Amino acid sequence: MDKYSRFKREQVLYIVVNAAAILWLVYLRQFLAAGVIALLLLLIFALLNQLHLFKRKEWDKFTNDSIRKLKPSMVEAVEKMEFPLVSFTRDGQISWYNRKFREIAAKDTIRDIDEVLDLDPEKLWKGEVPEFLNFQNRVYKITPVKYTAAHGEFEEDLLFLFLIDVTEVKRAEDRKIITMLVEVDNLSEVLNSAPESRRPLISAAIEKQLLDYATQLKGFMKRYSNSKSILMAPYEIFRDEVKKKFPILDQIKSINLGNTIEPTLSIGVSYDNDYLMTDGLAAEQAKELALGRGGDQAVIKRGEKLTFFGGNSREVEKKSRVRSRVIAHALRDLINESGSIFIMGHANPDLDCLGAAVGITAIARSLGKPAFILMDEPYRNVADILQLIKAEESYADVFLPSDAVLSELKPNDLLIVVDVHSLGYVLNRQVATAGINKVVIDHHRRAPDAITGATLSYIETYASSTSELVTELIQYIVEKPHLLKVEADALLAGIMVDTKYFIYKTGSRTFEAASFLRKAGANTLDIRNLLSYDKELYLLKAAIVKTGEVEKGVAIAVCPAGIKDPLIAAQAADEFLNLKGITTSFVLAQDGPDVVISARSNGTVNVQVIMEKFGGGGHMTMSGARVKDATAEEVKDNIKKILNTTIREEEDDESDTATGRQERR
The missing domain is CATH 3.90.1640.10 (inorganic pyrophosphatase (n-terminal core))
Structure with a gap:
């Protein structure tokens, strides 16, 4: 609009020149001439202002006409666009849909949204929208938009769903290759624990187990040393392996051909890096981290994020110096x-x-x-x-x-x-x-x-x-x-x-x-x-032990308000293991705004893994953590939730193992 209605530069210049002329005439005392020119200047300014107002009205009319003409075009474009679009009311009744949605629905008449899509209208209105929707062998990304339609006494809330087809993108993502480095981290100890005549059989059994694993993942495996292998597999198959939490870690330990030590694996996995070379380096780092944490575990390195699985075996002492x-x-x-x-x-x-x-x-x-x-x-x-x-x-x-x-x-x-x-x-x-x-x-x-x-x-x-x-x-x-x-x-x-x-x-x-x-x-x-310690310290530890809650061999105690020394808490955690029937202990001490956790185990529970969830670490049998800005009761509840989840998963794993044994029989 500005290019039509604003004053031109030459017009402004004209006004300035005339104003200067009037001032000059006044200076020369030619008041009549100055008055005539001033009057003319005011008339010109009024004319230009009217012209400005006229063009503004003409611009507004042009804009309104354009939008009025555009609305049918936009509706027609939305109707013919190549991604499905549907709107429905709060009760799930469809009010409108475009041609593409009608095509994927494969129905002439559609009344309710849940007739076509496996979606709950109530959850959609609450904002609980799934990131992706699988429908008719296609994958769609869902984008919801809320809109209130009102006209006169009528008003209706509508929810528009934009379905963007991302099938090819998801397929490309699923077909990406993951890099996995596998190492039998105690091969020499396993072989040395068996009679010499059985050692080739053990090596062959381990290799067969790994080859079967590669086949299961529909991948390719190549051994590059006696104990090390590299495996490449598609992400869409590997994704299920992550959900199962790497059962190969337990399967490899079932090999018993005269060896008194169970073989264990250290696995490093990486994907989603810019180059295959970067994936390889990240997988090597992940495997070294698994080895450094005692082996018998898998570590996934995706960018800077690390995910750990396994790590429930005791470390095997190395005889060689x-x-x-x-x-x-x-x-x-x-x-x-x-x-x-x-x-x-x-x-x-x-x-x-x-x-x-x-x-x-x-x-x-x-x-x-x-x-x-x-x-x-x-x-x-x-x-x-x-x-x-x-x-x-x-x-x-x-x-x-x-x-x-x-x-x-x-x-x-x-x-x-x-x-x-x-x-x-x-x-x-x-x-x-x-x-x-x-x-x-x-x-x-x-x-x-x-x-x-x-x-x-x-x-x-x-x-x-x-x-x-x-x-x-x-x-x-x-x-x-x-x-x-x-x-x-x-x-x-x-x-x-x-x-x-x-x-x-x-x-x-x-x-x-x-x-x-x-x-x-x-x-x-x-x-x-x-x-040794004095009687007072002994009584403080006894006071902590007295408050302990014991369930399924796990003791959890919160230090009384007067006990804030983490050393006493650690000693009390040790004391719990001296009691009959207790295999694991957690003692919590409130240290200002933080909570210090001392965790101990006789080996049945990996307390290191639990403490890592709180930002701590340590050993399988002795670990600890400091939780910032928390209360002892909050931390206690979180420990219970983690223990319940861990125990439930272990029971599920044992059930799956037992089922597998029955099927083999």
Whole structure:
């Protein structure tokens, strides 16, 4: 409209020139001439204004006429458009539909929406619209639009459904290829557990199981080493495998041909990346994560999202010490080539964390390198033994606050992280991500937010404790190791605490490490005195145990209002397992706005998987989490829901397994 009704530039210029002329005449006292010109100028301005109003009316008339002519065209276009469109009332009665909808409905007369589409009108009006609709072998994406029609005394609410055919898009998505890397993570242990004559049969049975699995997925599998295979399969078949939660993990464990150890798989899956190369790298990362978490599980990596399945088997102890020896030699070289050595564990350290840190300090001292242990409050868990360590002359200046070293770090320094590998739990995240060489030594199952860029990573989930791993390294790095008595005590205390006095997660290598430490001067009586507690603490634990609710072998307790110490909660969780009939325990402590969970199990329930749902982690038998901005009762209810879902799924799996056995019979 503006191009027709606005004043032209030359018109504005004309008015300005005339106004200037009038002012000049007034200045020359030619008032009559100035008045005549001013009158003419006003008449011209009035004429232009009338012309403006006239053109505005003409524009409005043009617009209304155009829209009036457009309405029949739009209705005709909607009637003939190539996607189905239908409108219906709140009771589901169809008021109008276009030609394309009539074609897909294949009916001349349609009264109600549910006669044609498998949709509930009431749910549609509430906004419960399915993302996709399968109809007549086609897939449609549904877009709802609400409209109120009113004329005079009549008014009706209508819901329009736009059905957009996305069949080809969905087919293309279903036909995309997933990349799956499969590894038998304990093949050598399985074969070594069987008589030599049976080993070829076991290998053949495992390979047949995997080939059958590939056939079931309508995919292609190629083995590229004795224990590793790559599998490519269509997503539309693999999608059902995800819904079943990877039954191949349990099927492979049914192989029993003389082997005393069950074979387990680690599976890494990736898809939906830009390139096949990216899928392959992501699948490799997913498989390594599954292996680092103890094996017997599948990990799907889709972009940055990780999904875990399985992980219910105990880790198998590795008899061979080859890896320990290789790691020991590499660590020795790194220490010799580095400047200062900084040792850091997790926040609120326990005896295993401190014992491992002290063990690394002993290694550095034997190699003639300065070592410093980063320690921040609170450290009540280790206060007693820490006092004894600091009393030693060689430890006078070893302990430093973590913030103090940030400005002192040099490129040739070495950071050794013990008993933790997750950035969410390290003592100081800034130190852990500093641009220096890093070594990670840990025994926890691998977490998604693991420290990246480590020069050397020694994460062994089979080990009872990080103190056990460090004790082995000491024997390989130092030819004639010499430990101070307090160092040997700290390492043995770390092993004893994490194994609950050699009851849980204990293998032959655990006892070998304990034997070495005993010879090095560790005194079990002194350690017992360090680990003992007074009557007041015992009564606090008893008060927590008293509040516990026990159902199907699972105990859940909330600490009374006066008990907020996470250490007491953890000890109470341990105490539950000493009671007859209890296999799993959860103790919740309200710590300000947060809730701290201590979870323990004798192995029947994987508490690590449950704690990961709360952002925590740990081991299959010992784990924990901190839930931000929550109440203990809310967390307790969530734990119950997760347990009920887990138990129900396990019962369904057992039922399916039993049915399968009957069918085979």
